[in-house]
Amino acid sequence: MSDSQDQTAFDSNDLQFDDFELEDFDADVPAAATTATATRNLDFFKNIPVTVTLEVASKEIALGDLMTAGEGSIIELDKLNGEPLDVKVNGSLMGHAEVVVVNDKYGLRLIDVVESALTSMGQ
Template sequence: MSASPDTATFNGEDLNFDDFQLEDFDTPTIAEPLVMPERDLSFFKKIPVTVTLEVASKEIALGDLMKAGEGSVIELDKLNGEPLDVKVNGSLMGHAEVVVVNDKYGLRLIDVLDSALAGVTQ
């Protein structure tokens, strides 16, 4: 089997872009925005979450922690009187101070971060 001498080859000079019909591509069409019906989100208000009041923390070497014993003091990273971190399921929600209500600890919110409420519908 031998190659046919009549094999056509592509020649870029023979390509004429004026022959193409490109009118349809000049005006982009914009789809209508999809309107979603408002949903009742009251269901989410019943989902339990864990609220934690974090006093302070400190990163120390394991060797130093192993030396600690009864009566040892580990200095933490917050000052006395400084607002404490309020976390919801581990994410920072805001800051609070400790209060006592009916012989139980409680917290009084000082501020709530805007990012903690982003996307929440009332």
Template structure:
């Protein structure tokens, strides 16, 4: 197994067991330090994983017959009101709401609402 595979295996080795209380404050401090180091290692590994961030303006369900009749002059009404916050998604999972801003002649996002999701929910 390569070092990267070992890092990945150890990073994904989540320990859900309940530990017995530490015998002393020193032992508890050492456990906390080891746990913190493990979290840092996991975070370092996860920080290199690419994800797709998407800004969704709105959506609409239309029939295939309506879609076939779409041409250059067609207007399709969407399900959001003008000025309403837009959905920010990570890998298709709703992460929060944002508004569009302009930064150096490019579009950007100002996050105005953030859903505190667990990492596991974002990987589904």
């Protein structure tokens, strides 16, 4: 038989953690260093591209009704004329806005921003 079968199993009582002071592990790091690190990490995320979408309205309809729709058909949507439009970032609601025209291009003017992780991240 080999010597490896004669070895005993690992015993957790053999470990001695009494010499470690884990409570004070982070005490040596100055507060300014952790703040600078957090700011630097947020700066990294500021360069990640996201898709901003202005959603006019929507409607859930049966596929059969959609298949019968043709040129000139009208599908009534769930938003009233004049209501603020939904602004979504990567599919998640960010807030509400109205459409504006800037230099012959469409734009949006934010009316309100939904409280979320997105708004608290930049603060």
